[in-house]
Amino acid sequence: MLKITNLSARIEEKQILNGLNLEVKPGEVHAIMGPNGSGKSTLASVLAGREAYEVTGGEVMYNNADLLEMSPEDRARAGIFLAFQYPVEIPGVSNANFLKTAVNEVRKSKGLQPLDSKDFLVMMKEKMKLVEMDKQMTTRSVNEGFSGGEKKRNEIFQMAMLEPQLAIMDETDSGLDIDALRIVSNGVNALRDGKRSFVVITHYQRLLDYIVPDFVHVLYKGKIVKSGGKDLALELEEKGYDWIKEEVALNSN
Amino acid sequence: MQAGVTSSKEKMPDITREFELFNKKDDHFKLLRDNAMDIFNKLGFPTLRHEEWKYTNLKNISSLPLKFGAAASPDPINKEHIKKFRIAGEEAVVIVFENGRYNAALSDKMPESIDAINLSDALDSEVVKAHLGQIASPHSESFVALNTAFINDGVFIHVQKQSTHTRPVHIMHISNSGDAAQVTSMRNLVIAEPGSKITIIESYHSVDNNCRGLINTVTEIVVKENAFVEHVKAQLDADSMNQVNFTQVIQEKNSTFDTVTVTLSGQLVRNNLHIRLNGVNCTSHLFGLYILDGSQVVDNHTLVDHAKPNCFSNELYKGVIGGKASGVFNGKIFVREDAQKTNAYQSNKNILLTDDAQMNTKPQLEIFADDVKCTHGATTGQMDEEALFYLRARGIGKQSAKAMLNIAFASDVLNNIKNEILKENLLNLSVMKLQKNEY
Numbered sequence: 001m002l003k004i005t006n007l008s009a010r011i012e013e014k015q016i017l018n019g020l021n022l023e024v025k026p027g028e029v030h031a032i033m034g035p036n037g038s039g040k041s042t043l044a045s046v047l048a049g050r051e052a053y054e055v056t057g058g059e060v061m062y063n064n065a066d067l068l069e070m071s072p073e074d075r076a077r078a079g080i081f082l083a084f085q086y087p088v089e090i091p092g093v094s095n096a097n098f099l100k101t102a103v104n105e106v107r108k109s110k111g112l113q114p115l116d117s118k119d120f121l122v123m124m125k126e127k128m129k130l131v132e133m134d135k136q137m138t139t140r141s142v143n144e145g146f147s148g149g150e151k152k153r154n155e156i157f158q159m160a161m162l163e164p165q166l167a168i169m170d171e172t173d174s175g176l177d178i179d180a181l182r183i184v185s186n187g188v189n190a191l192r193d194g195k196r197s198f199v200v201i202t203h204y205q206r207l208l209d210y211i212v213p214d215f216v217h218v219l220y221k222g223k224i225v226k227s228g229g230k231d232l233a234l235e236l237e238e239k240g241y242d243w244i245k246e247e248v249a250l251n252s253n
Numbered sequence: 254m255q256a257g258v259t260s261s262k263e264k265m266p267d268i269t270r271e272f273e274l275f276n277k278k279d280d281h282f283k284l285l286r287d288n289a290m291d292i293f294n295k296l297g298f299p300t301l302r303h304e305e306w307k308y309t310n311l312k313n314i315s316s317l318p319l320k321f322g323a324a325a326s327p328d329p330i331n332k333e334h335i336k337k338f339r340i341a342g343e344e345a346v347v348i349v350f351e352n353g354r355y356n357a358a359l360s361d362k363m364p365e366s367i368d369a370i371n372l373s374d375a376l377d378s379e380v381v382k383a384h385l386g387q388i389a390s391p392h393s394e395s396f397v398a399l400n401t402a403f404i405n406d407g408v409f410i411h412v413q414k415q416s417t418h419t420r421p422v423h424i425m426h427i428s429n430s431g432d433a434a435q436v437t438s439m440r441n442l443v444i445a446e447p448g449s450k451i452t453i454i455e456s457y458h459s460v461d462n463n464c465r466g467l468i469n470t471v472t473e474i475v476v477k478e479n480a481f482v483e484h485v486k487a488q489l490d491a492d493s494m495n496q497v498n499f500t501q502v503i504q505e506k507n508s509t510f511d512t513v514t515v516t517l518s519g520q521l522v523r524n525n526l527h528i529r530l531n532g533v534n535c536t537s538h539l540f541g542l543y544i545l546d547g548s549q550v551v552d553n554h555t556l557v558d559h560a561k562p563n564c565f566s567n568e569l570y571k572g573v574i575g576g577k578a579s580g581v582f583n584g585k586i587f588v589r590e591d592a593q594k595t596n597a598y599q600s601n602k603n604i605l606l607t608d609d610a611q612m613n614t615k616p617q618l619e620i621f622a623d624d625v626k627c628t629h630g631a632t633t634g635q636m637d638e639e640a641l642f643y644l645r646a647r648g649i650g651k652q653s654a655k656a657m658l659n660i661a662f663a664s665d666v667l668n669n670i671k672n673e674i675l676k677e678n679l680l681n682l683s684v685m686k687l688q689k690n691e692y
Contacts, residue, residue: 048646076648088643092661101657102647109648141661142643158647 001026001197002067002166007058008222009046016042018222019058022199024166029198031208031233034219035241040201041085043219044170047199048082049075062166076102077109079165083155083172090142095154096124098142099161106162127160131187149180156187167191168199173207185210205237218244265294271321272402281382282404289391289401296395308581308613309523309552314467314495317434321403324352324430324437330460335359338425338458340487342674345423345454348408352430353437353468355406367419372407372440380411385442388473389501394525396497400438400471407440407470412449412480421452421672428457428464428494435466442473445480445508452483454675457519459491470498476508478532485670486524487679488516492547499525506532506561513670515679516543516551517686527556530564530592541570542666544686545578545610552581557599559592559622568599571666575606575690581613586627588620595622599629604636604662606690659687 002024009017016039024030034040046053047060049072060067067075090098103123104114115123124138131153143151152172159167169188173181188198188211200211208216208230216232217224220241225248226232236244272290276283298315299306330351339347346367349356355371363369375381391398408424426439445451457468468490476482488496496519502510516522528537543551557566572580582601603612616629637658644654663683670676 050642071651072642072645073648073650073654076646082646084643084646088637088639090637090640090643090658090661092665093657098644098647098649098657101653102644102649105650105653106648162647 001063003061005059005061007046007060008056009042009053010056011042011053015056016222017046020219020223022217022224024197024199026165026197027194028215029192029200029211029213031200031202031213031216032219033202033216033233033236038219039222040219041170044082044085044168044199044201047075047080047168048072073105074109076162077106081159081162081164081167083152083159083167083169085170085172085174087143087146087151087155089144089146091144093142094139095142096138099124099138099158102158103161123161127157130160130190131157132183133157148175149177152176152180152184153187156184160187160191164196166197166199168201170201171203172200173202173204181207181210205233208233220244220248265297267318268321268399269294271319275321275403280376282376282385285386285391286402286404289386289398292391293395293398293402296398299395305554305583308579309521309550311521314521319436319467320432320434321436321438323354324432324435324466326352326429328429328460330356330359330427330429332359334427334458334460335425338427338456339423340456340675340678341421341423341454341672344674345421345672347423347425350406350424350426350439352428352435353406353426353439364420366416367422368411368413369422370409372409372442373405375409378409380444381409381442384444384473384475388442388475388503389471389499393501393527394499396469397471397499400440400469400499403436403438404440405438407442409441410443410451410453412443412445412451414446415448416446417448417450419451421454423454423456426455426457426468428459428466428468428490431463431465433465437466437468439468439470441470443482444475445477445482447478447480449477450481452485452672454485454487454672456487457490457494457496459494462491462493464491465493466495468494468496468498470496472498472500474500474502474510476502476504476510478505479507480505481509482511483671484510484512485672485675486512486514488514488519488522489682490519492518492520492549494519495521497523500527502526502528504528504530504532504535504537507534508532509536511538511669513540513666514542514553515667515683516541517682519549519551521550523552523554525554527558528566529558529560530566531560533561533563535561535564537564537566538669539566539568539570540666540669542663542683543570543572543580544663544683544690545572545574545580546576546686546690547578548576549578550581551578552583554581554583556585556587557597559586559588559595559597561591562593562595564592565596566598569666570601571662572603572612573606573662573687573690574603574610574612577607577609579611579613582631583615583617584629585617585619586629588618588622588625588627590621592622593624595625595627597625597627601631603631603633605633606636656684656688659684663687
């Protein structure tokens with residue numbers, strides 16, 4: 001589904017990704033961990049098409065298409081979803097109106113008829129349950145005045161509405177208390193259907209107690225330096241990143 | 254003596270001559286006009302040295318040999334213009350002015366429930382005699398003095414006690430002169446008696462893009478006990494027109510005054526909006542939207558004067574400034590010693606689209622009471638790239654995403670207009686201007 005080969009990217013003059021390789025197959029959940037500044041969020045931004053990042057090398061193939069050539073909206077329409085680390089507040093645009101436009105633009109790109117208001121409401125109601133979302137949140141402006149937890153729940157709600165093939169979750173657990181973490185994780189787990197894939201970027205192992213990954217990768221200095229199963233996350237939690245850094249230093253000598 | 258004042262005074266003989274030609278009637282208001290002319294002669298035109306006019310240069314206007322007579326329009330306005338500019342729909346009662354002169358033939362027939370007539374036909378009214386020139390004093394500013402000296406047409410609205418089912422009154426001003434030296438004086442007086450309710454729409458249009466000149470409007474509004482007045486000003490003139498206006502509102506106890514000012518065009522526009530909350534439990538909402546490009550200069554000066562306790566005021570002005578345009582926002586809030594338990598809020602938000610665009614914003618709070626809640630804030634920034642990316646990352650195309658943000662930006666202000674047709678029309682015009690600006 002997603003194949004990243006030797007990807008390098010920078011923002012302004014700062015090189016951040018340095019030859020990153022990653023392959024994600026349908027239905028897989030990949031966790032990406034790593035110390036601060038290792039390039040985790042840059043990877044998410046490059047995959048979603050944020051313009052401030054410049055790809056300086058490598059390629060990203062998504063369902064046999066060159067992802068890097070696609071606009072952010074075309075990536076979304078092709079089934080890529082980025083759950084933002086910092087969801088943006090958009091005063092004056094209601095959550096419901098925003099989502100209806102998004103859902104229908106995605107449907108249009110697939111040659112489907114737009115949903116009418118009634119069908120859309122039915123769908124919204126059903127998906128709201130997934131993240132225990134208050135009806136009132138849909139009539140409010142997008143993320144405006146939402147708490148940290150509400151913003152993240154809204155991201156997962158949008159994910160449920162847009163039904164992506166590949167969801168990239170950028171530190172979705174940051175700023176969540178334990179209840180919100182449970183709600184968000186339940187939402188994500190409900191969307192695991194054996195076909196949909198996830199790239200879960202996180203600092204902490206605790207999210208992976210709830211969303212159990214198939215693979216864990218350690219990102220350090222812009223490339224993946226170690227991969228393993230879910231036990232690798234536990235090891236990192238216990239020992240920190242220093243032993244990985246030492247390993248990398250040893251290998252490069 | 255200040256150089257700027259001297260240069261404007263050199264032109265005074267022109268204005269004095271114009272005034273002598275104009276001021277021939279010996280009516281009740283002759284003394285008011287004479288005094289106003291004296292005041293103007295003393296004040297002269299403001300220059301950049303005046304603190305209140307620091308960013309708005311009037312030189313291109315004050316240096317002209319200004320004319321105050323009726324402008325000649327070889328091609329008078331007709332029904333088609335009224336149809337085109339009827340932005341508040343059929344329900345609103347339109348009163349038409351061409352170059353500052355009342356046009357009875359093109360105005361709607363006034364329903365009996367509304368007491369609105371051309372001001373110059375109402376100068377014998379006791380209500381007019383009691384209020385005209387008393388609410389907005391000629392001393393308050395030289396443009397008020399100048400307007401008062403040349404008082405002629407405009408609208409006098411007298412909303413009777415407890416009358417709440419009246420249709421909106423739409424004062425439609427159409428410019429139809431290519432003479433840059435032409436000064437048009439419009440004078441409105443609104444008295445809302447206790448318990449009454451009215452919506453007044455004041456809109457400015459031009460027959461084409463060649464219209465020139467200065468419109469100088471003064472509007473005096475009294476909102477009596479328990480009365481409600483909504484006032485929407487839509488400035489949709491040609492970009493070559495100039496306008497200075499002064500609106501003075503006095504609110505009595507338990508009254509509400511809501512106002513929205515939308516400025517989409519004009520070369521130089523200065524809006525002065527002064528509200529005095531002169532009784533307990535008054536509420537005022539002040540909203541403004543300006544979308545500028547080219548070399549437009551739009552200056553909003555507001556004063557919310559809390560004179561009595563337990564009043565509430567909320568003010569939000571938003572602007573998008575492109576090209577080499579410049580905007581000014583100066584918002585004063587006074588909370589006088591008596592005005593305990595005042596709640597007063599003010600916010601000014603701007604987006605600059607180009608390096609040459611400019612915004613000067615100055616919030617001013619002067620508080621003399623100790624038990625009050627007042628906040629003010631101002632932001633000036635670039636277009637929200639993050640919001641645009643967020644929408645696109647959900648599959649919404651770039652153009653639709655921009656349109657959504659445009660509508661959201663303008664709606665924040667325009668949603669406060671109660672008349673749906675007017676709101677819709679102003680939203681469409683605002684979005685068109687934003688698109689033209691490539692916001």
